[in-house]
Amino acid sequence: xxxxxxxxxxxxxxxxxxxxxxxxxxxxxxxxxxxxxxxxxxxxxxxxxxxxxxxxxxxxxxxxxxxxxxxxxxxxxxxxxxxxxxxxxxxxxxxxxxxxxxxxxxxxxxxxxxxxxxxxxxxxxxxxxxxxxxxxxxxxxxxxxxxxxxxxxxxxxxxxxxxxxxxxxxxxxxxxxxxxxxxxxxxxxxxxxxxxxxxxxxxxxxxxxxxxxxxxxxxxxxxxxxxxxxxxxxxxxxxxxxxxxxxxxxxxxxxxxxxxxxxxxxxxxxxxxxxxxxxxxxxxxxxxxxxxxxxxxxxxxxxxxxxxxxxxxxxxxxxxxxxxxxxxxxxxxxxxxxxxxxxxxxxxxxxxxxxxxxxxxxxxxxxxxxxxxxxxxxxxxxxxxxxxxxxxxxxxxxxxxxxxxxxxxxxxxxxxxxxxxxxxxxxxxxxxxxxxxxxxxxxxxxxxxxxxxxxxxxxxxxxxxxxxxxxxxxxxxxxxxxxxxxxxxxxxxxxxxxxxxxxxxxxxxxxxxxxxxxxxxxxxxxxxxxxxxxxxxxxxxxxxxxxxxxxxxxxxxxxxxxxxxxxxxxxxxxxxxxxxxxxxxxxxxxxxxxxxxxxxxxxxxxxxxxxxxxxxxxxxxxx
Amino acid sequence: xxxxxxxxxxxxxxxxxxxxxxxxxxxxxxxxxxxxxxxxxxxxxxxxxxxxxxxxxxxxxxxxxxxxxxxxxxxxxxxxxxxxx
Numbered sequence: 001x002x003x004x005x006x007x008x009x010x011x012x013x014x015x016x017x018x019x020x021x022x023x024x025x026x027x028x029x030x031x032x033x034x035x036x037x038x039x040x041x042x043x044x045x046x047x048x049x050x051x052x053x054x055x056x057x058x059x060x061x062x063x064x065x066x067x068x069x070x071x072x073x074x075x076x077x078x079x080x081x082x083x084x085x086x087x088x089x090x091x092x093x094x095x096x097x098x099x100x101x102x103x104x105x106x107x108x109x110x111x112x113x114x115x116x117x118x119x120x121x122x123x124x125x126x127x128x129x130x131x132x133x134x135x136x137x138x139x140x141x142x143x144x145x146x147x148x149x150x151x152x153x154x155x156x157x158x159x160x161x162x163x164x165x166x167x168x169x170x171x172x173x174x175x176x177x178x179x180x181x182x183x184x185x186x187x188x189x190x191x192x193x194x195x196x197x198x199x200x201x202x203x204x205x206x207x208x209x210x211x212x213x214x215x216x217x218x219x220x221x222x223x224x225x226x227x228x229x230x231x232x233x234x235x236x237x238x239x240x241x242x243x244x245x246x247x248x249x250x251x252x253x254x255x256x257x258x259x260x261x262x263x264x265x266x267x268x269x270x271x272x273x274x275x276x277x278x279x280x281x282x283x284x285x286x287x288x289x290x291x292x293x294x295x296x297x298x299x300x301x302x303x304x305x306x307x308x309x310x311x312x313x314x315x316x317x318x319x320x321x322x323x324x325x326x327x328x329x330x331x332x333x334x335x336x337x338x339x340x341x342x343x344x345x346x347x348x349x350x351x352x353x354x355x356x357x358x359x360x361x362x363x364x365x366x367x368x369x370x371x372x373x374x375x376x377x378x379x380x381x382x383x384x385x386x387x388x389x390x391x392x393x394x395x396x397x398x399x400x401x402x403x404x405x406x407x408x409x410x411x412x413x414x415x416x417x418x419x420x421x422x423x424x425x426x427x428x429x430x431x432x433x434x435x436x437x438x439x440x441x442x443x444x445x446x447x448x449x450x451x452x453x454x455x456x457x458x459x460x461x462x463x464x465x466x467x468x469x470x471x472x473x474x475x476x477x478x479x480x481x482x483x484x485x486x487x488x489x490x491x492x493x494x495x496x497x498x499x500x501x502x503x504x505x506x507x508x509x510x511x512x513x514x515x516x517x518x519x520x521x522x523x524x525x526x527x528x529x530x531x532x533x534x535x536x537x538x539x540x541x542x543x544x545x546x547x548x549x550x551x552x553x554x555x556x557x558x559x560x561x562x563x564x565x566x567x568x569x570x571x572x573x574x575x576x577x578x579x580x581x582x583x584x585x586x587x588x589x590x591x592x593x594x595x596x597x598x599x600x601x602x603x604x605x606x607x608x609x610x611x612x613x614x615x616x617x618x619x620x621x622x623x
Numbered sequence: 624x625x626x627x628x629x630x631x632x633x634x635x636x637x638x639x640x641x642x643x644x645x646x647x648x649x650x651x652x653x654x655x656x657x658x659x660x661x662x663x664x665x666x667x668x669x670x671x672x673x674x675x676x677x678x679x680x681x682x683x684x685x686x687x688x689x690x691x692x693x694x695x696x697x698x699x700x701x702x703x704x705x706x707x708x
Contacts, residue, residue: 194657325677
């Protein structure tokens with residue numbers, strides 16, 4: 001309804017809040033995207049790892065906010081997702097008012113089961129519309145439902161929609177524009193009697209003329225391949241290899257391009273600004289620091305594009321089933337394999353990708369072990385040390401040389417660190433019943449372009465905000481440490497700066513590892529990003545332009561630290577949590593500083609002890 | 624009910640169906656299992672088993688649900704009467 005011009009001077013209308021509730025795979029997010037477009041923001045609910053998705057929509061009744069609640073099958077409150085849903089709907093969630101109305105989104109092809117969620121939703125007494133999605137699939141496969149009959153039985157409006165095709169959404173918008181008063185006096189089954197509630201759902205569906213659609217012919221056919229005893233695992237490996245191969249093929253040139261662009265723009269800024277403290281901060285601190293993190297953006301977007309395709313098509317669930325047996329040996333579950341593989345690129349998208357793991361403990365365990373995987377920021381450090389200390393000799397003829405073997409060994413070390421930690425966590429603090437792995441297999445569906453696009457925009461924004469803002473702060477702090485105090489109005493050389501002093505202060509602690517104070521300074525500055533240690537050491541050893549002449553730095557290191565110290569350094573980097581951006585993302589995802597603090601302390605401890613052992617061992621061999 | 628004699632969901636061969644007996648699980652787990660559709664009396668068919676001892680996938684009430692074998696092994700079932708499906 002369009003409001004007449006006359007009533008424009010009414011007081012500012014209160015912004016309505018509408019909650020989207022539904023089970024997983026009901027197309028809730030597609031509807032959310034349809035209703036809100038790109039006017040979305042993503043945050044976390046206080047204290048839990050559940051994501052809060054809020055969107056705005058413009059309708060004749062004024063601005064309206066929509067909250068997309070996590071997919072739940074029950075209101076029993078056993079998972080964080082369920083607790084968040086119940087709290088939001090009851091108006092008990094901190095920072096969010098009680099919704100004015102509920103859109104209960106159900107899969108029209110399975111409402112005889114999914115209606116059991118309607119009982120606790122309707123019992124809330126909030127104005128509710130039952131939105132039955134996938135009506136196009138229902139009709140195409142010969143199913144039927146009478147929305148008027150269902151509406152009469154439930155006492156609330158019922159609307160058939162196809163969120164994919166955009167059908168039936170006008171009526172949903174009209175409901176939001178003019179929320180009707182709910183009818184009361186419904187006879188609903190209780191929350192805790194599951195069998196009764198399921199019987200009620202099934203009977204209600206029958207009364208409303210529900211005819212279950214015939215099974216899609218493609219899903220069983222594809223499952224015969226995807227879950228085949230031999231072809232299934234093979235297909236799994238082929239798909240994963242293809243995904244990660246294409247990430248490296250597609251992302252590497254884009255990443256190089258980003259780095260070049262950042263470097264060129266930094267040089268340009270340096271050339272146009274007059275020399276000042278500000279220019280130095282901008283071009284030597286902020287630009288390279290933030291740039292090194294932003295250059296991961298292409299890789300992250302491509303990774304999330306593939307994750308999106310795998311998830312929206314339904315293959316991800318099959319892949320999780322196939323990987324589950326292997327992952328369960330380490331106390332993890334099948335869905336952890338994607339985050340862990342992603343962590344080979346960068347721990348940040350990996351940690352963001354753990355959202356697909358519903359079990360809170362399993363998700364936390366995956367978040368905590370992901371930074372052990374050998375991320376690409378460790379590679380420059382490994383490459384430099386290996387080039388400086390390991391002479392290239394063939395081991396397996398031309399196939400494997402000493403340097404490649406050392407690199408492989410370091411990859412393996414990270415992997416062992418991750419799985420060992422997973423085992424430790426899952427057998428102690430994060431122990432969960434080994435039996436909670438239950439997954440409904442969704443039918444295969446074509447991924448929607450819109451859905452993938454929204455996901456990329458969402459993930460890209462999250463990455464830039466979360467990693468970009470923290471790295472900005474960290475680079476400014478580190479720049480201050482590396483250039484101050486001033487001497488006669490000039491920046492200090494790094495050895496007499498605060499960073500230098502810090503390096504010398506920690507020298508007694510790192511001497512048992514074979515490190516000197518220069519390495520100590522590098523360990524401090526590498527908290528911005530691991531590869532920063534190379535630039536720092538380059539400066540400390542008086543070598544300009546590390547990219548151009550790595551040989552110079554390698555030679556300087558050979559003179560200054562022993563082979564034992566070098567081995568200890570790579571082992572330290574394999575295990576240490578030298579990445580503030582990752583810690584910041586872990587904080588965002590887990591909702592407090594508790595877990596990142598534990599993670600930092602644990603990883604530093606493991607790194608220190610392993611580096612100490614390595615130094616002692618290698619030194620003993622060389623004497 | 625004699626636990627020695629009863630079969631469990633984990634014992635079903637591919638394509639075989641059986642009826643769920645009352646659950647012998649602790650409260651929370653029983654609740655989650657029932658929310659997923661494993662309500663006593665339901666007819667369950669095993670349709671896939673993941674390789675190397677991985678989860679089994681069962682069909683019930685039109686849904687397909689993957690369960691780890693250890694959990695499937697704690698859900699007891701009885702044979703269907705002749706002619707039931």
